[in-house]
Amino acid sequence: MSEPRPLTAEDHMTEKPAHAPADHPALPRPKIGVLIANLGTPDGYDYWPMRRYLNEFLSDKRVIDYPSWKWQPLLQAIILTKRPFSSGKAYQSIWNEEKGESPLMTITRDQTDALRAELEKTYGAEVLVDFCMRYGNPSTKSKVQEMVDAGCQKILFFPLYPHYAGATSATANDQFFRALMDQPWQPAARTVAPYFDNPAYIDALAQSVERAYADLPNAPEKLIVSYHGMPKRYLMQGDPYHCQCQKNTRLLRERLGWSDAQIGTTFQSVFGPEEWLRPYTVEEVARLAREEGIKRIAVIAPAFSADCIETLEEINEEIRESFEHAGGQEFTYIPCLNDEPAHIAMLADVVRENLRGWIS
Known part of the structure; x- marks a missing residue:
């Protein structure tokens, strides 16, 4: 990627407004x-x-x-x-x-x-x-x-x-x-x-899933759609985030043509003592491996427009480790859309x- 275009002299070029007096500052x-x-x-x-x-x-x-x-x-x-x-x-x-x-x-x-x-x-x-x-x-x-x-x-x-x-x-x-x-x-x-329900956004997400799955020798048994969490209290106070996340997953599932069993919504990055939106990603991936015997999962994080500490470290390290320690075998993190x-x-x-x- 090229370096950003710096502001040039033309960008800062000034001129006096029409009909302005001689002492009017240039703008x-x-x-x-x-x-x-x-x-x-x-x-x-x-x-x-x-x-x-x-x-x-x-x-x-x-x-x-x-x-x-x-x-x-x-x-x-x-x-x-x-x-x-x-x-x-x-x-x-x-x-x-x-x-x-x-x-x-x-x-x-x-x-x-x-x-x-x-x-x-x-x-x-x-x-x-x-x-x-x-x-x-x-x-x-x-x-x-x-x-x-x-x-x-x-x-x-x-x-x-x-x-x-x-x-x-x-x-x-x-x-x-x-x-x-x-x-x-x-x-x-x-x-x-x-813009969570923008058709072009949903299509870009779906394309990233399809590319990731095409590169794997064995398709994951389930796609975990992990969103950044928030205290459940915020939802009760009227914050629409939870509902928008649920709709995002539904639209992605429909675009992929999948069943409900192939995809699930979870929330990550819990902080503090109070209850946050559930299910928690770190717990759910372990439960899938331990209780349902799922060996292969993929995780995508649509709430993030760019990969960051919550995806590169939390998902790809902590949440991966939770899945593998519970008996999971193949963990695939699907990167954010970034500059695709x-x-x-x-x-x-x-x-x-x-x-x-x-x-x-």
Whole structure:
């Protein structure tokens, strides 16, 4: 993948508005920005970068909604003294040492490059495409500022989460709107809705399953569709995430032409003492091996647009180990869509749809 196109002198070219007085400041030529966002990544896997990242992440009220007086002492005094070591070890096992960054950073940059190239076919240089992270760097605030400085009077903000959840899409949008609060001249803003039921998205997922199965000597007996979990309480409070995940699996099953027995929905990444959405992936894969005698499974994670710690380490290491220790023999992890051409084409179509009325 080529390096991202840097902003050029033309991007920052300024001109005075027509009929403006001589002392009127020159302004950048008007443009439209497309800012894609992902969860985030630590700057390194050592203790302090991990602590800074985890502190920002776990202090987000959208993620952990306990009262601050109750949660912060526990977070600062206990969790952040221990968890950076265990999380850092997990990140180290998947770290892109060549580029000095996490796989999520590498893949998100590649996705941005590919999306930029695709949109340039339609809009030329009128649309600037970049990415930010909700937690860590590059921050949402810094990227909004760069776009405003380059003349973006309209910004389409695109959280790369197929499903809506308060702890993902909503908090990313919150951070985007906070960044706009600092702008003397706010650009017009739009956010992209969830796309979990977009036919092109479902087709891209199905194609990835079909490719993976075609490469295996023996087809898996069951496909586990593992989504990031959340406390069950959030569902009871009205968060639509659980329902959207269930529909995602159903649409994928229908596209593949499979029976209910060939596919199942689970949830991973449980954190804290309260009950989360069930069944838990790590427990379900072990149960399938132990109680149903299933020897071959595949796991796919549609809630993630890019491979990250939850897929490369949690699924492909911890969950694989759970299955194999329970008697499972063949475990296949099907990678996220990442910068697959079908995925990028679908994302570009979503952007074009959301830019209607702003640009032809």
